[in-house]
Amino acid sequence: MPEDKFVDARRLFNLAGKSAIVTGAARGIGRAVAEGLASVGVAVALADVLEDGLRDAEQTITGRGYSCIAVRTDLCRQEDRAALVERTIAAFGRVDILVNVAGITRSAPSEVYPNENWDLTLAVNLTAIFHLCKLVAQDMIPRRAGAIINVSSIGGALGFPNNPAYQASKSGVLGLTRALATDWAKYHIRVNALCPGYTHTDMTDASFRDPHTNAARATRTMMNRWGQPEEMVGPVIFLASDAASYVTGEDLFVDGGWLNAGLTEWQL
Numbered sequence: 001m002p003e004d005k006f007v008d009a010r011r012l013f014n015l016a017g018k019s020a021i022v023t024g025a026a027r028g029i030g031r032a033v034a035e036g037l038a039s040v041g042v043a044v045a046l047a048d049v050l051e052d053g054l055r056d057a058e059q060t061i062t063g064r065g066y067s068c069i070a071v072r073t074d075l076c077r078q079e080d081r082a083a084l085v086e087r088t089i090a091a092f093g094r095v096d097i098l099v100n101v102a103g104i105t106r107s108a109p110s111e112v113y114p115n116e117n118w119d120l121t122l123a124v125n126l127t128a129i130f131h132l133c134k135l136v137a138q139d140m141i142p143r144r145a146g147a148i149i150n151v152s153s154i155g156g157a158l159g160f161p162n163n164p165a166y167q168a169s170k171s172g173v174l175g176l177t178r179a180l181a182t183d184w185a186k187y188h189i190r191v192n193a194l195c196p197g198y199t200h201t202d203m204t205d206a207s208f209r210d211p212h213t214n215a216a217r218a219t220r221t222m223m224n225r226w227g228q229p230e231e232m233v234g235p236v237i238f239l240a241s242d243a244a245s246y247v248t249g250e251d252l253f254v255d256g257g258w259l260n261a262g263l264t265e266w267q268l
């Protein structure tokens with residue numbers, strides 16, 4: 001191969017000097033993603049409703065010498081979403097990467113599912129993502145560059161009991177991701193979905209601590225275990241970087257093999 005065509009993969013994952021917004025950054029998967037991006041040189045705007053968690057994340061990241069700002073944001077409010085984007089651009093000049101991690105879950109059987117929980121879950125998990133993507137695209141489109149990663153779930157693709165709003169919202173995230181990837185490919189904006197399996201965070205702590213539900217979820221994976229928030233970081237870095245330059249409209253399942261398992265060894 002001629003020397004100038006040599007494939008040097010070291011630059012593919014390089015995100016140094018980029019800027020990102022990470023929602024849900026006060027704890028759990030969002031916080032791990034924010035720390036991970038900061039550690040590879042991305043200036044990160046941390047967005048969440050939880051002020052204490054935000055402050056703690058900000059102090060941890062800046063304490064290590066990395067760049068971030070914390071912006072208290074209720075993602076259901078358009079003025080908060082707009083302020084988040086404005087403050088990020090004021091601080092870092094632009095938004096290269098948007099990672100929509102924030103989400104909620106409210107479980108109840110479908111036949112008695114409270115309407116207000118349906119409305120709130122769809123508002124946080126789906127509608128807020130669309131509106132934030134639109135706002136960030138106003139910055140990305142003129143620059144003809146950007147990477148958006150929307151967090152869905154194995155629940156976006158498979159049936160689970162007693163959580164109709166969560167499943168509808170997470171399926172919606174997959175559809176929205178394909179729609180935006182289709183519409184914005186011409187602007188060189190890639191839009192992908194990350195679909196975690198059961199991951200130990202505050203959201204899932206009760207099931208994790210219960211021996212029966214813990215084992216039921218672990219044995220359903222090929223790997224016989226839960227995921228950890230930091231295991232979502234590498235996939236996000238991949239999707240955000242030039243390593244994924246030909247990847248868009250994709251659903252990346254990070255689930256220990258849950259989606260593709262028929263029967264696992266641990267269920268025998």
Ligand SMILES: NC(=O)c1ccc[n+]([C@@H]2O[C@H](COP(=O)([O-])OP(=O)(O)OC[C@H]3O[C@@H](n4cnc5c(N)ncnc54)[C@H](O)[C@@H]3O)[C@@H](O)[C@H]2O)c1
Nearest residue numbers: 024028029048049074075102103153196198199201202203
């Ligand atoms: N933990 C899992 O097993 C799992 C599995 C699949 C998908 N997910 C998804 O991953 C994402 C992160 O989940 P997690 O487990 O880290 O949960 P988590 O509850 O620990 O974190 C979610 C964060 O989102 C924030 N948030 C909620 N509503 C908000 C709003 N209106 N405005 C701003 N921030 C808001 C919360 O304050 C919290 O910090 C969610 O979208 C979740 O659905 C989680």
